[in-house]
Every structure is written in structure tokens, then in C-alpha cells.
Amino acid sequence: MAGFTHLFIPGPTNIPEQVRQAMNLPMEDMRAASFPDLTLPLFEDIKKVFKNETGRAFIYPSSGTGAWEAAMTNVLSPGDRVLMSRFGQFSHLWVDMAERLGFEVDVIDCEWGTGVPLELYAERLKADKAHRIKAIFCTQNETATGVTSDVAGCRAILDDANHPALLFVDGVSSIGSIDFRQEEWGVDCAVSGSQKGFMLPAGLGFLSVSKKALVASRTATHRRCFFSFEDMIRANDAGYFPYTPATQLLRGLRASLDLIADEGLGNIFARHHRLAEGVRKAVDAWGLKLCAKAPKWHSDTVSAILVPEGIDSGDVVKHAYQKYQTSLGGGLNKVFGKVFRIGHLGWLNEVMVLASLSAAELALLDCGVKLAPGSGVGAAIAHFRRSQQPVIAEA
Ligand code: PLP
Structure with a gap:
């Protein structure tokens, strides 16, 4: 391909x-x-x-x-x-x-x-x-x-x-x-x-x-x-x-x-937080929920996203890989079939996160999840435009 x-x-x-x-x-x-x-x-x-x-x-x-x-x-x-x-x-x-x-x-x-x-x-x-x-x-x-x-x-x-x-x-x-x-x-x-x-x-x-x-x-x-x-x-x-x-x-x-x-650890942490917030905004806009039960548990490196009843998250992951050449994470053990995961850690920037959200959106839509095309990606773009990447001088 x-x-x-x-x-x-x-x-x-x-x-x-x-x-x-x-x-x-x-x-x-x-x-x-x-x-x-x-x-x-x-x-x-x-x-x-x-x-x-x-x-x-x-x-x-x-x-x-x-x-x-x-x-x-x-x-x-x-x-x-x-x-x-x-x-x-x-x-x-x-x-x-x-x-x-x-x-x-x-x-x-x-x-x-x-x-x-x-x-x-x-x-x-x-x-x-x-x-x-x-x-x-x-x-x-x-x-x-x-x-x-x-x-x-x-x-x-x-x-x-x-x-x-x-x-x-x-x-x-x-x-x-x-x-x-x-x-x-x-x-x-x-x-x-x-x-x-x-x-x-x-x-x-x-x-x-x-x-x-x-x-x-x-x-x-x-x-x-x-x-x-x-x-x-x-x-x-x-x-x-x-x-x-x-x-x-x-x-x-x-x-x-x-x-x-x-880059400096402070800047790396701030970048991860900002990118993760973009993913979380997208999840909200899709009308979906994170597996993490409350904001205090939110991870800035990975989001596990619950799919609606009747949808198998494994199908979403398989579809994203086969049709859109994009690897997302699947659900493991007790959350098998229930969540898919987006890893947003390491060497990553806004456009890469937007690519992950686009692939997730395409795959979710193809698998029958009802959401407005572009809603998640749009919410993340709005967040990235609003939030400045703070630059922290390292001690
Ligand atoms: N602990 C956590 C939180 C992990 O995410 C992983 C792997 O994904 C492990 C432990 C196991 O690490 P490894 O696969 O490098 O042995």
C-alpha cells in the first residue's frame, strides 16, 4: 500500500x-x-x-x-x-x-x-x-x-x-x-x-x-x-x-x-499533556467515554476509549490497520473488545495526533459508531490552536 x-x-x-x-x-x-x-x-x-x-x-x-x-x-x-x-x-x-x-x-x-x-x-x-x-x-x-x-x-x-x-x-x-x-x-x-x-x-x-x-x-x-x-x-x-x-x-x-x-523534561511533560488533552477533547466530541473513571486518573501517555454497546473494539482496531494502515491498541484482558487505545507518547506532535484521531474516526464510522465525521479531529484542532506549547527553561 x-x-x-x-x-x-x-x-x-x-x-x-x-x-x-x-x-x-x-x-x-x-x-x-x-x-x-x-x-x-x-x-x-x-x-x-x-x-x-x-x-x-x-x-x-x-x-x-x-x-x-x-x-x-x-x-x-x-x-x-x-x-x-x-x-x-x-x-x-x-x-x-x-x-x-x-x-x-x-x-x-x-x-x-x-x-x-x-x-x-x-x-x-x-x-x-x-x-x-x-x-x-x-x-x-x-x-x-x-x-x-x-x-x-x-x-x-x-x-x-x-x-x-x-x-x-x-x-x-x-x-x-x-x-x-x-x-x-x-x-x-x-x-x-x-x-x-x-x-x-x-x-x-x-x-x-x-x-x-x-x-x-x-x-x-x-x-x-x-x-x-x-x-x-x-x-x-x-x-x-x-x-x-x-x-x-x-x-x-x-x-x-x-x-x-x-527538549527538557518539563517541556516534554507539557507536550504530552497538551497532546493528551487534544485526544480527550476528541473523545468528548465523539460522545464516547474514556475507560479512566475520573479526570484524576487521566493518563497523558495513553487513552483507552470505550466503544458503544454492540460494537467490538477489536473490529475497530483491525479495520484501522487493514484499511487505513494505522495501528491503534486493542483491549486487554477484562476490557478486551470494550476499549481501543491511542498511544500518545514519545516522539510525537500535533499532526501525528490528528492522524491517529482521523484513523480512529474513519474506523469507528466504518464499524457503525454514530458520530459526526470530523467532530473529534475538529475538537482536537480547536484545542491545539487555543493552547500554546509553553516552553519551560530547564534548571
Ligand atoms: N508495565 C507497563 C505499565 C507496561 O505498559 C508494560 C508493557 O507495555 C510492561 C510493564 C511490560 O513491559 P515489557 O513489555 O517491556 O516487558
Whole structure:
């Protein structure tokens, strides 16, 4: 088919040309004396995206799921009690991993379309006088439902309860795209992956840890091998890896971190918010609803949009792909067939968002959804014209 194929799933995301070109180079020697010239600045610069000042960051040749496993197996011990909540496919998978790794999981099931239940977490923490809960978990951005949770709120309830539990955050579809402050919010393990806000292919798992988590890892007894902090620290301190690193992806990471630094995190967050608002205006104009139950849960990186009764969202996604060469995200697990998703994160501008909305509109109309042609696109255009992209000077 002629023309571009468009990618608007919530990861992998579109890759900037500079990043693609930076990865287009011959294989190199990962034991060369000059290799640390690449890696040592990467270990430092990635911490800036997490806003981690006093801890350290690990870069694993894995996807985000590997970084989840690294966090749990290095910092916790078998049988440790952990407090988690489940409100979408990714928070569900994190719970599943914790159970399979042998932790005692206290899981709070929440309505899909809501996020981390701070009041219930606070109750559990206050009741836990013996401090048996070793960690609480927060999925900052539930990609399946387009819900953002309050990480700073998790820190506040831990402090309020005077509870020493560690704070684990899944930032796979948020870090580098929406506000995240590891040091300020006292996050002990923050997990992300290369294929979303970092604008790279999948293949790198990022884990940024606090000093407290590093100390905990020295006495934690869960078995680990591939993901061992100790092995990584020994090799990373010299600028190397304990196994073969994904050298091209590391070259791409250098380019993506440079792009992030050039734009500035504040500007990136503002851009994501403005683009996401454009999508939300379109959804309103179509007369449809988001899966996220209230504005406080709205995600600036992905919108999960409920289709009307009698319409299968899978048909909308299939149709957009087959007829209009546009990938939208489908509904996962409990929202299968009920939502389609527009990923609006990473390397993205107004016109790309308008393209995603045009494709969604065409596919919705073709699948029998009653809406006025151009209504969503028009509402987003009006929003983009009204709202100026603020430019924030980075400190
Ligand atoms: N957590 C969230 C919120 C995600 O969106 C994803 C993937 O989409 C994951 C975890 C799993 O990451 P990966 O697919 O990189 O292993």
C-alpha cells in the first residue's frame, strides 16, 4: 500500500530519525578500552530522567518485565509480604510475577479505570504495626486502561504511617513522558523500558534504585543470577557488563537521552499533556467515554476509549490497520473488545495526533459508531490552536 504506516500503540513508539541513525553502525567490541566512554555517561545520564540523584541505575538487555524481576529478586527475600493493587493488565502481571517468585502478596483488586487505592494502602500500612509489609507497589501508568496513579501520594502515606516499607514503581509507560521524581518522592525501585518514552526499540530494561534499595539488596536472599545487582555493579563500575550488552541499543540510548536533554523534561511533560488533552477533547466530541473513571486518573501517555454497546473494539482496531494502515491498541484482558487505545507518547506532535484521531474516526464510522465525521479531529484542532506549547527553561 502507498504512504506511511502509522504507529499509535502505547509502545513500541515512533523512533526519531537521529536515534535510528545512531543505531545504524557496525558491531563493536564491548570489551574495548574505549567502551566505557559510551557506558559510564549513560549510567549517569539515565538517572537524570528518573531524577535519581543518590542511587544508581541499571540497564539490562531485557524488556521492562526483566527490570521488574530484577527489582523484586535483588531487593526482597522469599516470603516477604508486599502490598499491591490490580486494576489493569500490567498491574495484574506484576502481581502474578510477585506470586510466582514466592512473595506473600496482599493484593487489592480495584475497579479497572481507577488506580492505586491510597486510602486502602494507608489503612493497611497503619494496621501493620509489626512492619511485616516490606514493599508497596504502584503502577504509575496502567497502559491497559489509560490510568495514572499518584506516586507522590504513595510516599505521603508511607511517611504518614511512619512505615519503613520500600516503594516500587512501574514507570514503563510514564517515565520520560510524565512527571516522575525518584529522589523527591522517595521511590526505591523505579522500572522502565526502552520502547516507550525513551523512543527506542524494545530490548533495554531500566531499573533505577535508591541507596536504601541498594542496602536492602545486600541482605535480601531471593535467588538471582542474570539480574544480580552485585554482578552488574562490579562490571558497570568499570564501564562494562557481566554479559554481552546490546551495543546498538546503547548507541541509540545515547541519542535518545541527548534528545530528551535538549527538549527538557518539563517541556516534554507539557507536550504530552497538551497532546493528551487534544485526544480527550476528541473523545468528548465523539460522545464516547474514556475507560479512566475520573479526570484524576487521566493518563497523558495513553487513552483507552470505550466503544458503544454492540460494537467490538477489536473490529475497530483491525479495520484501522487493514484499511487505513494505522495501528491503534486493542483491549486487554477484562476490557478486551470494550476499549481501543491511542498511544500518545514519545516522539510525537500535533499532526501525528490528528492522524491517529482521523484513523480512529474513519474506523469507528466504518464499524457503525454514530458520530459526526470530523467532530473529534475538529475538537482536537480547536484545542491545539487555543493552547500554546509553553516552553519551560530547564534548571
Ligand atoms: N508495565 C507497563 C505499565 C507496561 O505498559 C508494560 C508493557 O507495555 C510492561 C510493564 C511490560 O513491559 P515489557 O513489555 O517491556 O516487558
